[in-house]
Amino acid sequence: MTKPPMRNTPNRGDYTRRSSPAQTANSGWIWGRHAVLAALQNSKRKVIEIRVTRNAAKELPAGIAAARIYEPREIDQALPDGAVHQGFALKASALESEHINAVVDPTHGALLVLDQITDPHNVGAIFRSAAAFGIRAIIMQDRKAPPLFGTVCKSAVGAAERVPHIAVTNIADTLKSFRKAGRHVLGLAGEGDISLADAIAGYDGKGHGPGLVLVMGSEDKGLRPRVASECDQLVRIPMMDAIESLNVSNAAAIALYEASKWRPARGKASASDPED
The missing domain is CATH 3.40.1280.10 (SPOUT methyltransferase, trefoil knot domain)
Incomplete structure (x- = not known):
């Protein structure tokens, strides 16, 4: 981009915990307050599952109801190691590519x-x-x-x-x-x-x-x-x-x-x- 080609750390992709996949080709987990709230407002995302803490549930948009409230450690179990979820996790469909x-x-x-x-x-x-x-x-x-x-x-x-x-x-x-x-x-x-x-x-x-x-x-x-x-x-x-x-x-x-x-x-x- 500038002088020599850029060097960067190896791909730190989304790895999985134990045997539970964090994502497939057609669906995956999204975490973090801003990311989840934006995905819920995107009509092109099909929601599969929502996991939120009691405090996070208060910020969900009107008409969105989580199946149940989760403890932070229960949300951790669905996500890759080290994922900072802030009490918000959403499993959703993949976004379709525009033509x-x-x-x-x-x-x-x-x-x-x-x-x-x-x-x-x-x-x-x-x-x-x-x-x-x-x-x-x-x-x-x-x-x-x-x-x-x-x-x-x-x-x-x-x-x-x-x-x-x-x-x-x-x-x-x-x-x-x-x-x-x-x-x-x-x-x-x-x-x-x-x-x-x-x-x-x-x-x-x-x-x-x-x-x-x-x-x-x-x-x-x-x-x-x-x-x-x-x-x-x-x-x-x-x-x-x-x-x-x-x-x-x-x-x-x-x-x-x-x-x-x-x-x-x-x-x-x-x-x-x-x-x-």
Whole structure:
């Protein structure tokens, strides 16, 4: 994302306690106050089971009733070791992927593509930044991304329920289709020959606006060669020499902030717009 490809800790995925699975392909546990309350407000989540403490039950939305009140240790038993649940745990269905055709058109908002980013803490933090800066959707490879349960949802602090995700089989082919549709694709890489801010601003300084696509590479290897080749430009985040690289979620937050500067204001006509 910056100088050399980012290095990060190995995938700390959602492991299970004893023989009880924390998640399957179609369902899984979500824990933590913000994550659970956001999931309950998401009509696309099918609730399978709710476990809350007596105090947590008081914060459940109107019309939501837990089957029973649980002691904290009983909630612990359903979750991975070390899960900080704050008295809230919810077993729910997986969120369905939005169809790629819904976002191909450049007028449908800026997009973020995650090329095999697998650490659930990073993915959750990226969802949180995407929600903060108005990203239309996050695109991930269907076989190389953590499921939207557990640690992802806890780190996203509810944002995994608010930012649509799209699962695709081939990232490079998806980027090619975006470019053919008129989107501008920027890949963040240490070897980028232009700064992120300059690339977003464009040659005329007016920015690439809602058609922008940002691509982030994996924690250990960065962008794969074919994915990089399908980007219009490889860009970097300028940094002082004292630090060699940024964590991928930190780099994503910076990139999304830069991209948000070029979101067009809605509902207000420019003073320079011609009159009818």
